[in-house]
Amino acid sequence: MPELARSAHPVASSICRNCGNRGHGHFCQECGQSYATHRISFPHLLHEVFHLFTHLDKGFLYTLKELIRLPGDMQREYLAGQRYRHQKPFSMFFVAITVTALGQYFIKALVFKLYGMSDDSQDYFRHYFSLMQMALLPLYAFITWLFFRKSEYNYAEIAVLVLYSLSLVIFVVLLLNISRLLFPNFETEYIELPFIVAYNTITYFRLFPADSRWLIVSKSLLINTACFALSHVAAELVVHLLEK
Template sequence: MAIIICKNCGNEFEGNYCNNCGQKSKTARLDWHYLNDEAKYTFLHLNGGLLFTIAQLFKRPGHAIREFVDGKRVNYYKPVLLLFVLAGFYGLLMHNIDFRKTQEVMNATSVMNEQQIAINELMFKGMEWWISHYSLMEILLLPIYSGITWLAFRGWGYNYVEHIILNVFSASQRLLITIAFFPLTWFYQGTMTGVILANLVAVVIFCVGIWTMIQFFKGKELGMFILRYLLFLFLCITAIVLVIVPGAIYFFATHKELFRH
């Protein structure tokens, strides 16, 4: 058998694959046939993995996530990759939303003095930053959020890493819901309908989240699940308070002029 020099690493080998880096021995010149094969692979990969996973996250979310955690993974898109894809897409969509319009509507429907308007301006900037960076925050908060679900549902058969996967899928689910409502969000931006719609999206996300957790922990007594979920909410609120209180103290200390009568 002829000696082949690997085009990737320069290693000399025999056979169909380089024993050093794993590249194929035969690499055809890039042409239309190559692009056709790549397009077919990409479409089949998206259709067979991504679309299937998205459908499962809405048809039977908790069951699907539990099956993935338990080892039934061949048909599912990789959860971390899914989250990054959706986060990137969400970020692109948010560039088309003018948050200033929403603030103007809220200011117009409230009777406020200059001091209150200034405070509202700062609070809105914080909210605007959060919404603009929502996908990034979903990713950064995953370790903390997973720690909370692990503590709240401790002893129910899943370790911390498995809770990370649960929450990666859940974060993707929340992004999908937000993306699904985007056409309406864009159309009604800067109106009271848009403000109401934002609250509706939050309610939908909350309800779907509960449904997902109930399915994921299938077989557990409902009363015990409710107690565990209340503990989960308590831990979430505690974590939020621990983050907000120092921020509020800093805000009041650096903006004393806003609170002087």
């Protein structure tokens, strides 16, 4: 009888504000959006930011954790179709360059305030590093693809690999530059460059297991050398244009 009573009063259906589909439950069966939507407010935005940076089971921090813990394996899983729990590559990269650009700005301002130091030779790096990496990304991907063009991955898939790896590298660069607040003359490049080479080499080991270790190391050194040279030339060119 209780079940008959409940069936006599069916649950009201909801209309999805995204696609217009009518259905029951909490989420639209057509597009997956929640039926419960509310007006966006400042607390809502704060909640979204908090959610982005505090959920380790999926999304941004989960992807960052996997990039640190399983370089190469994480990218291979994403390329194989296991994508639900991972932050999408472009959004991951844009979050990385945005946070790093803001961080570099404040680090430079604090170093100047604490020590009265303003190194003009480093000014380009502090202001334009993130933007330059974004501009050079297609070329980084092309260089990497040239060395692994005989693998199962096409250019677009290699670009995804580079997006994820570069996202982590950019964060590491930011963390290393925080040390300048205590050691303003510290040259972080002496740590950054070995880290980048080592991280990319480990990534290639796991992503291309069919290649020999020595071949991977050789390709990694050549790829990183080419990318460093490209970055250096681009930096010199931009500085030269800005000085005119």
